[in-house]
Amino acid sequence: MAASSSTPVRHPLTFGLPWPEFNDGLSYNDDVSLSDSGSTLIKFYSSKYKSSAPLQGWLQRIQNGQITVEGRVVTDPNTVLRVGTQLVYHRLPWKEPDAPHMLEVLYEDDDMIALNKPSCLQVLPGGLFQQRTVLTQLQWQASLQSTSVGHQRAHPVPVHRLGRGTSGILLCAKTQLARARLATHFADGTSGIGGKRDNNKELGKIAKIYRALVTGRIDRDKVIINQPIGTVKYPGVAKGLYVASPSGKPALSVVDVLERDIQGNSTLVQVQIQSGRPHQIRIHLSFIGHPLLGDPLYVVGGQPKFVDCKFLDESHAEDGGYQKPTQPVPGDCGYHLHAHQLVLSHPTTGEVIEIIATLPSILQTREETMEISIK
CATH class of the missing domain: 3.30.2350.10 (Pseudouridine synthase)
Structure with missing residues (x-):
């Protein structure tokens, strides 16, 4: 192995922390565009992110209180959106499949x-x-x-x-x-x-x-x-x-x-x-x-x-x-x-x-x- 400008590691080192049982969940942010203005909350998510969940799945997420509109939890799927509105979908923490960590x-x-x-x-x-x-x-x-x-x-x-x-x-x-x-x-x-x-x-x-x-x-x-x-x-x-x-x-x-x-x-x-x-x-x-x-x-x-x-x-x-x-x-x-x-x-x-x-x-x-x- 050729040397580089700094002193390289030339012997095996290992690192890694064990995985927690559940992850921290995720938050996905969106700003309502002009073309989406006037859409309902359910239409926005079920059409824009149809590869993430089916229609009934998005209804469930909304009714669970996992979506906020301008920082406020909204559970009505028929809420009408206006241009510039800030949306956040909060994905709940889950237990990921087993994986090595070292x-x-x-x-x-x-x-x-x-x-x-x-x-x-x-x-x-x-x-x-x-x-x-x-x-x-x-x-x-x-x-x-x-x-x-x-x-x-x-x-x-x-x-x-x-x-x-x-x-x-x-x-x-x-x-x-x-x-x-x-x-x-x-x-x-x-x-x-x-x-x-x-x-x-x-x-x-x-x-x-x-x-x-x-x-x-x-x-x-x-x-x-x-x-x-x-x-x-x-x-x-x-x-x-x-x-x-x-x-x-x-x-x-x-x-x-x-x-x-x-x-x-x-x-x-x-x-x-x-x-x-x-x-x-x-x-x-x-x-x-x-x-x-x-x-x-x-x-x-x-x-x-x-x-x-x-x-x-x-x-x-x-x-x-x-x-x-x-x-x-x-x-x-x-x-x-x-x-x-x-x-x-x-x-x-x-x-x-x-x-x-x-x-x-x-x-x-x-x-x-x-x-x-x-x-």
Whole structure:
């Protein structure tokens, strides 16, 4: 690992606070626009946020006193709104699903920090996970450090995402400059460090290498997958589910076979991605007929296991929102995918830095397992 402008962390550190039983709930603010003036309270919420709750769910929330108009609780759903009125929807505290809370620090300097994210921990708030996220632990850690040094410190912010079920390296920026430059590196593509591509353009400034365990035996030693990735409507996924789609955005994955397990009917692979579309590796490997072992969502062809996604459950849960989907969703865990290696150009010094996250035992080759046992 190359040195940066400040003294980097070169040994594993861990941090993390246990999750409270219930989160703090949330508040969502709105100002009534000119186009919404004259609407009723129920029409405003049921039309503007129909992906959050069905009509009956919004009625329940209003009648529960969870919405304030100009700071005053209003329980009449037919209250007429005027332009400029301030609305607040108060989402009640709830018990989020179980999630790990400890994070390992792989690298840290004045500009950035790289974490080893465990599987089943979400990176940013979304859906049922609003508190039990990497971002929350970063905020809590910064608060503890601020208390110890006596002044407020900004918390690091993730500059990319890993799926909830994906483990491994997560890069976070500690300054606005580092955040902007690292975001640019990721936006430019993760196709390698230095040198030239075939079209004589410079390679990207980040290279990401993953390990994955897939079903079936991949016969070729190297597979290049350039299947575009787009979205389709899918219950429980408000912005649509990412799938293999001819009309989607370009995506490139390079797959190298590391080991074949004929008896277990599985293949251990290394994957380097260029574009970094959401769920790209899961989609691409399933597209070529080898879904990740244990993947509850994607099947052969890069499509969801359940293709009939027109049905929408209009019933609502206790908090008024939609019931948790019974069919698999992208955040479900069970597959084996690990962001193992990250090589990047440092956002301020330009030096090349290599970061490695220890492999889970199930993603180690037999030779690697033997070497570890000898040590």
